[in-house]
Amino acid sequence: MKYDVKVDLKNREEEYSFSEVAKQANGAAWLRSGDTVLLATVVIDETEVVKDDFLPLTVQYIEKTYAAGKIPGGFFKRETKPSDFETLTSRIVDRSLRPLFPKGFGHPTQITILALSVDKEADLQVLALNAASAALFVSDIAINTSVSAIRAVKIDGALVLNPTLSQLGDATLDLFLSGSKEDLLMIEMRSIGSNQVDTDFIIDPLLDPTLSAPLMTKHVSNAVAEDELVSILEKAQELLFENNTKYESSFAPFQKEANEIEYKVHVVNEDMVAYVRTHHFEDIKAAMNQMAKSERSTALRALRKKILLKQEHWDEVTLKDAIEKVKRIQVRSQILNERVRADGRALNEIRPISISTNVLPKAHASCLFTRGQTQALVVLTLGGPKDAQMFEMLTDDGVQNENFMVHYNFPGFSVGEASPITGVKRRELGHGNLAKRALEPIVDFEGRTIRLVSEILESNGSSSMATVCGGYMALRAAEIETCDVVAGIAMGMVSEGDKYAILSDIMGLEDHDGDLDFKVTGSKSGITAMQMDIKLGGISLAVLKEALYQAKEGRAHIIDIMIEAEKAIELNDGVLPSSDFFHINPSFIGDIIGQAGKTIREIIEKFEVAIDIDKKDGKVKVTGKSKSGVKAAREHIEGIVNTPKTPKIEYKVGDIHKGTVKKIVDFGAFIELPDGTDGLAHISKISEQRVEKVSDVLKEGQEVKVEVLEFKGNKISLGIV
The missing domain is CATH 3.30.1370.10 (K Homology domain, type 1)
Known part of the structure; x- marks a missing residue:
């Protein structure tokens, strides 16, 4: 393979080839790092243009088992449905690259990343994003910005950038970032495991008092403080700038000439906008107060019908766009100028919360967590080690067992949609994974398998964070010890120029019309997991720090409510293992x-x-x-x-004692001596005469005189006197 570019990065070297393979694609990048090889391709449909205001981008990261010298297990000897890791990696690439596409780009686009060769130290998520970004950069799509990934971890208190997988196994913090030279675009963060901290000495009466008293320990989660996280992000952002500068200068000579691409010209009828603002502004404010998506849609639909009765020549689709623009302007201006949200809340105010535990009498534990118009029913099931989920990563030597699972389900009825319940979607898998990362550091599994299932019954924003809160309460409703109390909160932001407003506990309307989707989980002391997608192209670390501290304030409020709800827990004693x-x-x-x-x-x-x-x-x-x-x-x-034991007797060869026949076997009899010690009388030592069957001579429970013949290790050989 002829490589066109070599890029030296911190702790890693990457080589790229852009012209050797997949030449029919709009863009392709063959990436080698160590013994790992990935192929990323980009293909667009130049004939079809999707008219909806949506980027039709699909990303697929696919691992080939031959990449690690393996044959697929199971009945079918070829790759089948994607693993959780493949799906989550696809989501990471999608969320990182989606902001690069120009507004109005409506051509269906497919990005495919194939893992063709893998060494055991490769960080495949980082390499997958870098390869996909390189393929997009050199393609004939007019995108001239490089996006790359960095993983930052803490090992023994020290920050390590771009670690190997072996190093990641020793980490207490795992932080995945993606961004361009100027902007931080996405963050995925988790704290890993917990530390064992020594506490006071105690004396357990069951322990031998002559032994040293045992030192008690407790588990403390590795939650990360807000200031420390911002400091790490600052260092990582500097490296993102350095890396993307190298990528763009190295890849520029291999860029294809940009194709003439038709962009969707989405023009809103300003006359309609002016009419709606003048005559129906209060109607739109009233519709916004219908906080559930289904209720709001019904109110806006009724408003359209009302307007069309007067303006019969107007097109309903065009009118819908005009109403949507007025709604968006009103939502954002009210937040920025009046510092009041559509439902009347202050910027940092949390919606009302109610918590009911063990609402399902035959489940091991359950929690119905309601926050505003978002409701999650989280159900816990306990199992043993054999109930763990078996899985195998491409870089693994063997099968691993996952003994903590969080499964998230989002049925259509939760948002008032008439849609069938089908297989698990990428979003559901991602939200479940986020909740798992949030709760895992505080649980001591003690040889158990724990499964949490979150059924979203109603959703108006923050359903994944409701899963975290409900998940914690379900753990406590099963009397599972945790080393801290963890809650989750979804943050948002609205900005225009230099003005901005940070929102706590966002609802669906604010997510849709806002600029930031920022989910953060943790205790009162620190963060256990975080996920951030930035819609406006970047965020300053100063604003991010402010958002983190506002999130901490919101978490503390929720945690206080959860602690109070713990006092009312009644265990499902007849069902709960x-x-x-x-x-x-x-x-x-x-x-x-x-x-x-x-x-x-x-x-x-x-x-x-x-x-x-x-x-x-x-x-x-x-x-x-x-x-x-x-x-x-x-x-x-x-x-x-x-129970006091009879003092042990020091037996010597030749001693005579009384004993009791405890058990008869083919080759002799076990005799219990006076202090409870057992000895064996071999069949040849039971009588001076030859014995064919021991039971012909001795009976269980019979008292006999025995002589100590010899010692073999801890075993005593006896003879019947």
Whole structure:
């Protein structure tokens, strides 16, 4: 392969070829970085123009299993539906490149990125965006701006830019950014895991008092403070400028001559706009106060019919555009000039919130979270390790297990649309992933699998953030310990020139007519996840910092309401599986297990529980279908541990003792000695005469005299006297 360009970046080198392959496409870029090779292509339909005010862009990131020397698993030995990672990567590329297209571009456009060769250290999301941007830059579409991606992580408190996948595994912060030389366009952020922090010494009565008292620990999430995040963004933005400067100067000689492309000329009839503003301004204000999308649409439709009765020669579609423009002007001017929103709220005011927990009696846990006209029913199901979702990344050596899942569903009825419920869409997958990233750092899974399902029952903005809040409450309604309280809030912004207004808890109208969609989740102390899409081409870090602190204020308000709602939780005791964790002195483990596991099996069967014991540390985990069963099993185990033992006898070869036949086997009999120690009397040592069958000579429970013959490790060999 002949490479046209080599670009040296921080911690990485990229090579590009623009003329060797996929020559029928409008633009193509073959990218190699290390042993990773991606092919990105751009194709536009020059004959069809979509008339709606929408960019018909489709992005597909596709991984080929041969890229890692693998054959697809399962019955079908070819790639089938896209994985979650492929879908989420496609969304990242789409959201980053969509702002580049000129206004009025209506040609259906397909961007395809194929992962053809992959090494285990490659950051495929960063490379996918860089390759797609390069293909778009050199294509015959008149786009002369490069967009690239940077991943910034924190490892042991230090900032690392463009890390390898191995480094990412040790990170406590994962920040993905995309932007041009001038503008930051998209941010995806998550904090990873939690730290274990030492607290006070305590004494557990079940532990041997001669041992050192155990040091208690608690988990603290790696939430990121707002100031620290802005500082990292500042450094990343400097690198974005540097990288995109290199890309644009290197790629410029390979740009194709731009095609003459028909743009949609969307002209609004200004006479209609003037008429609507003069005669029906109050009607539009009244329609805007119908905050649900369906109600607002009905009110505006009625207004159009009313106007057309007087202006019969007017076209309804043109009139609809005029009304939409007046509505947009009114929404934005009222926010900027009067500092009041369409529903009468202040800029930082949160809509009314109500929370009901365990509304589903047969589910393990549930929460109905309502904020304004957005409502999420979040349902939790607990499982064991075997219930985890198996998945395999292209860069993995084997299969991984995902033991925390958040599934988000957005049916049409939630916005008053008559549409069938079909398969999971990209948006649903993305919103579920955002909620998962928000909640995962605060949960200690303790060998469990947790599935949260969010059913959006009503939506007027912020349904993904309602999922985060409802998800946290569902965790608490299942009595799952969390190291912090996490809530989510959607922020927006309206700007004209130097004037701007930041909005907390935006509704659908403000999302549609605003300039920023900014979702941030976290605790009162910091951020656990964030997603930002900027519609106006960029945002200053000073404004972003202001938005982050306004979001923190809104989160604190929501968290206080959630904490109060926790006090009213009533567990689904008859349905909710329970678990308990405690320690015992490891020397008692043999007593709990019993001869050949007899004692522990009896506990499991009697109390309908599962028991997991760490023989080295004495950690005991008891899980069961009911809290009462788990509690009774723990008390039974504690009873065994607290029962005084007969002092152990120091046995010597030749000693004679009385014992009890505990169990008869083909090769002999197990004899329980006075202090509970077991020894084996081999069939050859039971009688001076040859014995064919042990049960002909001995019976279980029979008292016998035995002589200690020898020691084999911890085993005692006995003979019947």
